[in-house]
Amino acid sequence: MVILQVPLYVHEGDNVTLRCHQYPNHYLPWTIFYEDNSAIKTWDFESTLHIGNINLEKSSRYKCTKQFFDSPWKTYSGEASIPITELFTPPEIKVTPFPVTEGDNVTVTCHTNVSPYRPDTELQFVFYRDNQIIQPLSSSDQYGVQSAQLEDSGKYYCDVKPIGGKIVKKSKELNIKIYELFSQPEIEMIPDLVEEGNQMILICNTTVLTMRNDLDLQFAFYKNGQNIQGFNSSHQYEVTSAEIKDSGNYSCEVRTSTV
Numbered sequence: 001m002v003i004l005q006v007p008l009y010v011h012e013g014d015n016v017t018l019r020c021h022q023y024p025n026h027y028l029p030w031t032i033f034y035e036d037n038s039a040i041k042t043w044d045f046e047s048t049l050h051i052g053n054i055n056l057e058k059s060s061r062y063k064c065t066k067q068f069f070d071s072p073w074k075t076y077s078g079e080a081s082i083p084i085t086e087l088f089t090p091p092e093i094k095v096t097p098f099p100v101t102e103g104d105n106v107t108v109t110c111h112t113n114v115s116p117y118r119p120d121t122e123l124q125f126v127f128y129r130d131n132q133i134i135q136p137l138s139s140s141d142q143y144g145v146q147s148a149q150l151e152d153s154g155k156y157y158c159d160v161k162p163i164g165g166k167i168v169k170k171s172k173e174l175n176i177k178i179y180e181l182f183s184q185p186e187i188e189m190i191p192d193l194v195e196e197g198n199q200m201i202l203i204c205n206t207t208v209l210t211m212r213n214d215l216d217l218q219f220a221f222y223k224n225g226q227n228i229q230g231f232n233s234s235h236q237y238e239v240t241s242a243e244i245k246d247s248g249n250y251s252c253e254v255r256t257s258t259v
Contacts, residue, residue: 001022001023001028001066001076002020002021002022002023002028002064002065002066002076002077002078003020003021003022003023003078004018004019004020004021004062004063004064004078004079004080005018005019005020005021005080006018006062006080006081006082007082009085009117010054010082010083010084010085011084011085011086011087011115011117011118012054012055012056012084012085012086012087012167013053013054013055013087013162013165013166013167014053014054015050015051015052015053015054016050016051016054016082017048017049017050017051018033018048018049018051018062018064018080018082019047019048020033020047020048020049020064020065020066020078021047021078022047022066022076028066028067028076029045029066030043030044030045030066030067031043031044031045031046031047031064031065031066032044032064032065032067033049033062033063033064034062034063034064034065035058035060035061035062036060036061037063043067047064047066049062049064053165053166053167054082054084055084055167056084056086058082058084059081059082059083059084060081060082061079061080061081062079062080062081062082063077063078063079063080064077064078065077085115085117086115087114087115087118087121087162087165087167088112088113088114088115088121088123088160088162088169089112089113090112090169090170090171091110091111091112091125091158091159091160091169091170091171092110092111092112092171092172093108093109093110093111093156093157093158093171093172093173093174094108094109094111094174095107095108095109095156095174095176096109099177099179100148100176100177100178100179101148101178101179101180101181101210101212102148102149102150102178102179102180102181103147103148103181103256104147104148104178105144105145105146105147105148106144106145106148106152106176107142107143107144107145108127108142108143108144108145108156108176109141109142110125110127110141110142110143110158110160110171111141112141112160112169121162122139122162122163123139123141123160123161123162123163124137124138124139124160124161124162124163125137125138125139125140125141125158125159125160126138126158126159127143127156127157127158128156128157128158128159129152129154129155129156130154130155131155148178149178150178150180151178152176152178153176153177153178154175154176155173155174155175155176156173156174156175156176157170157171157172157173157174158170158171159171179209179210180209180210181208181209181210181212181215181256182206182207182208182209182210182215182217182254183206183207183209184206185204185205185206185219185252185253185254186204186205186206187202187203187204187205187250187251187252188202188203188205189201189202189203189250190202190203194242195242196242196243196244197241197242198241198242199238199239199240199241199242200238200239200242200246201236201237201238201239202221202236202237202238202250202252203235203236204219204221204235204236204237204252204253204254205235206235206254215256216233216256216257217233217235217254217255217256217257218231218232218233218254218255218256218257219231219232219233219234219235219252219253219254220232220252220253220254220255221237221250221251221252222250222251222252222253223248223249223250224248224249225249225251231253231255233257235252237250237252
């Protein structure tokens with residue numbers, strides 16, 4: 001005599017209407033709705049139950065009961081379950097290349113899969129690093145870093161939500177570390193004490209910290225902040241016959257040849 005009508009296909013975030021339907025020629029005005037045997041709508045003349053923005057936790061069993069005015073001891077019930085499908089999977093942060101070294105062009109992707117039953121669902125993404133927004137809400141599922149630096153290291157995660165929807169899913173954090181290509185340079189003078197007329201050699205020492213075979217370094221030298229030897233492949237600066245005027249504060253700088 002009573003049937004609980006539910007939609008055939010329901011996705012999280014949908015607005016769902018349940019209808020407690022009675023067979024023709026039977027007037028049963030009072031209705032009560034249950035979720036997992038707990039009343040969620042008490043006796044009412046309304047035969048429908050509206051559930052807004054339904055979520056996966058609502059994927060449970062529902063029941064409705066109808067009753068005559070003059071026969072409170074006589075009730076009729078109908079039951080049904082609502083199988084709720086994910087609109088999109090929980091997002092996952094992915095990074096390329098991996099591992100990441102200084103100077104790399106990095107792409108951080110917020111990866112998720114839309115339900116095959118709702119392939120036209122449009123999603124929006126927000127990217128975070130160390131709990132700070134680095135790319136606000138947009139339709140792009142990627143965040144790019146050009147020529148990554150050490151300060152770009154951090155814990156990255158993303159939020160995803162459908163356009164016009166209220167569902168928000170957050171990815172787990174991914175700790176992205178930017179590795180140094182080479183150590184901070186140190187300048188060395190040979191010999192330690194130089195007498196006027198003797199040869200003076202300055203060496204710019206650094207250590208390569210990556211396994212990349214294509215890494216070519218260039219070196220530049222400065223005296224009192226002024227460039228005395230431009231960038232080239234030599235890590236040495238030589239003075240054949242030192243003079244008093246060659247005294248000063250020397251430093252060096254190292255860069256990759258692709259700069």
